Amino acid sequence: MSSGRQPTVKDVAASAGVSATTVSRVLGGTYPVSASVRSRVLRAVRDLDYVINAQARALVGGSTRTVAFIVRDLVGPLFAYIGQGVELQATAEGRVCLVCTHHGDPERELELIELMRQQQAEAVVLVGGGLRTEEHVRRMAEIAHSLDRAGSRLVLCGRPPIGADVPATVVEYDNEGGAFAVTDYLLSLGHERIAFVGAGEPEHTTTGARLNGFLNAHATRGLDVDQELIVDGNYDRESGYRQTRLLLERKAGMTAVVAVTDVVAIGVLAALRDAGVRVPEDVSVVGYDDIPLSADLNPPLTTVHLPYEELGRSAVRLALHRDEYALDQHLLLGTHVVIRSSTAKRKHD
Numbered sequence: 001m002s003s004g005r006q007p008t009v010k011d012v013a014a015s016a017g018v019s020a021t022t023v024s025r026v027l028g029g030t031y032p033v034s035a036s037v038r039s040r041v042l043r044a045v046r047d048l049d050y051v052i053n054a055q056a057r058a059l060v061g062g063s064t065r066t067v068a069f070i071v072r073d074l075v076g077p078l079f080a081y082i083g084q085g086v087e088l089q090a091t092a093e094g095r096v097c098l099v100c101t102h103h104g105d106p107e108r109e110l111e112l113i114e115l116m117r118q119q120q121a122e123a124v125v126l127v128g129g130g131l132r133t134e135e136h137v138r139r140m141a142e143i144a145h146s147l148d149r150a151g152s153r154l155v156l157c158g159r160p161p162i163g164a165d166v167p168a169t170v171v172e173y174d175n176e177g178g179a180f181a182v183t184d185y186l187l188s189l190g191h192e193r194i195a196f197v198g199a200g201e202p203e204h205t206t207t208g209a210r211l212n213g214f215l216n217a218h219a220t221r222g223l224d225v226d227q228e229l230i231v232d233g234n235y236d237r238e239s240g241y242r243q244t245r246l247l248l249e250r251k252a253g254m255t256a257v258v259a260v261t262d263v264v265a266i267g268v269l270a271a272l273r274d275a276g277v278r279v280p281e282d283v284s285v286v287g288y289d290d291i292p293l294s295a296d297l298n299p300p301l302t303t304v305h306l307p308y309e310e311l312g313r314s315a316v317r318l319a320l321h322r323d324e325y326a327l328d329q330h331l332l333l334g335t336h337v338v339i340r341s342s343t344a345k346r347k348h349d
Helices: 009-016 020-028 035-048 054-059 077-092 106-118 134-149 175-188 205-220 237-249 262-274 292-296 308-320
Strands: 066-071 096-101 123-127 154-157 168-173 194-197 256-259 284-286 303-305 330-333 336-338
Touching: 009 020, 009 035, 020 035, 066 077, 066 106, 066 308, 077 096, 077 123, 077 262, 077 308, 096 106, 106 123, 106 134, 123 308, 134 154, 154 308, 168 175, 168 308, 175 194, 175 205, 175 256, 175 284, 175 303, 175 336, 194 205, 194 237, 237 262, 256 262, 262 284, 262 292, 308 330
Parallel strands: 066 096, 066 123, 123 154, 154 168, 168 330, 194 256, 256 284
Antiparallel strands: 303 336
């Protein structure tokens, strides 16, 4: 073999004294071979420093042993913790993870799924909520069928199903129920003017579910919601800060705030502090997600706990072993309210 040239399967075969087909069978692990032949092939692989061509293996019907997960971004704590669950389970299953971000662009999300299909990923895990328009759901369903035909699997991790006949693994949590519970807790403390900060993406599955839970908690108690208390915004701290300042400038008169995420709640707390509003004496604040940082805020944040690592682990486990778990391809995990010092009974005038 000439210097500088990458070794090939034929080089490995010549060194081991076997055929190129036998080398492929040993490396693919799909055909039985004798222990002595396997040993000679693997020794030749080491001696030649041969790198297995994963794409070539996929083309002959094998597997790239790759799990892809697609997230909104890499800085959102919840995405990171769910992603960690995906990575831990993938590693335990002997797979390698590919990480992609779409930054809230639904078209980019679809492009990335298609790219991962072309890369022969065993599973494509979508982490976090997503767009719920009719056109987006239709295209997502088409891609799920395309992945299935290629021997891959679409996995919805943290978002609801997209159709009963769509071949996809779904691992979600009770998003709406969590928002209902934490809102009802505030109502039980006597708060009736409760703001919802972060309603800027109502067609997003996460935003829509949490807003519905907020509204249903009021309806169950026969209370109307002042629509001026439902304000826009996205999932970052700056949005929470800005929208809370606007509420205060409008003298909205809220005695409590439900933030769409803990990160948004951090911005809410900062805006109230800068305005001289005490938490929880003047305004109670709750978040959603229970990221570890929420317990260390000042005051510690009342929030909704998600089983984020279990979401990621279950998504990979069910997808890779879907024959074994054929009847359990839709898993709904529970949530619960974690009560901390950012909430208190409403102070009466």
